[in-house]
Amino acid sequence: MTKAKPVEREPSATKNELILAGAMQEFLEHGYAGARIDRIVEAAGVSKATVYRYFPDKEALFTALIQQMSCRKELFQIQSPSSYEDEPISFLKNYANTMLENVSGDPQVLTLLRIIFGESGRFPQLARAFAVNIEKVSLDFLTQYFASHPKLQIADPEVSARIFIGTLVHFVIIRDVLHSGDLMPMDRDRLLAGLIQSIVN
């Protein structure tokens, strides 16, 4: 008879984990202001009083959750599984494809992006946590890659990393975040070819 859709967890999960898992469902689906403690309670299978014993208020629960998610780099899986020793062109293509597939293939990642962006005005520290854990890691990695391959003749590795990531992020934003890939179609392989071309000359 229960209308709850409880979080799937082993019974060994701590209450803290149960609450955070329920909060994830709720905040990702409805945003901060739209999230309802009652639904978190229902999904987590604990009482409301328990939630308030673990977290002082809704805001603290929200920031704890989002900060934890921003640290889970595997969600974005930017680190390509492709070999670092491949030819640069195939390495870069592989790196980009991995990122594009992981981001747009996982609706949770897109929803997290929407929340971080949408709440970046009211929760700037969350935006910064995301930036340093996800964006900076990717940029630093690519900068390092470009700098350590002198044969590529990259004049300014940091700028090239910005161009590379920026083009991909913008592509994802139009296609997946704004649901507008059909309004301005762009073939992924064509974009990648041109992008890599313009960076490695």
Added chain:
Amino acid sequence: MTKAKPVEREPSATKNELILAGAMQEFLEHGYAGARIDRIVEAAGVSKATVYRYFPDKEALFTALIQQMSCRKELFQIQSPSSYEDEPISFLKNYANTMLENVSGDPQVLTLLRIIFGESGRFPQLARAFAVNIEKVSLDFLTQYFASHPKLQIADPEVSARIFIGTLVHFVIIRDVLHSGDLMPMDRDRLLAGLIQSIVN
């Protein structure tokens, strides 16, 4: 004694305009779910019943407002005032600088970006309106520009436009939306020089 901060408008403004102006303040500041009809009423200086006479519900008011804002291209002022006949390098630099200054100089534009992104899951049609009115216009313009300057030797103008806009948008996102420019500093002129360099070869 009134605690209201009424929208500044000439008395000639219609109720419809007053309501939309008040809604703009409120939705931009608090997002969709966080916005309060009472505050819109207060800012607009009309009664709550009047709001509901002009708009069936909160959602309709929200979509009407955001769609109207997405059409006001002058908010983004992407069309650079610089002469179309300039040397390509100075034209592109000027174009980019104009965009960067207009976007990051106007907090309202940043807030609109946050709302569009943040609500793009629940209001996909608003995201698409923004994409077609703002993003597509810029991309088409730059594509046209690249294509009509054969001396630039642009192999794929559409891709180059994506790279150009994407790099700039990503720069704005990190610096202004996510408040994280200091975590991964990048000089604007240095980025622009490298970006233009990599596009015009």
Added chain:
DNA sequence: GTCTATATCAGGATAGAC
């Protein structure tokens, strides 16, 4: 420590006077 039950209040929306 966890639950049930409730206090408290603010939200969106409407009825009815003018």
Added chain:
DNA sequence: GTCTATCCTGATATAGAC
């Protein structure tokens, strides 16, 4: 057409039993 006054739902948060 506009306002005042109000309904009713549902929100966050807490008190007190176990």
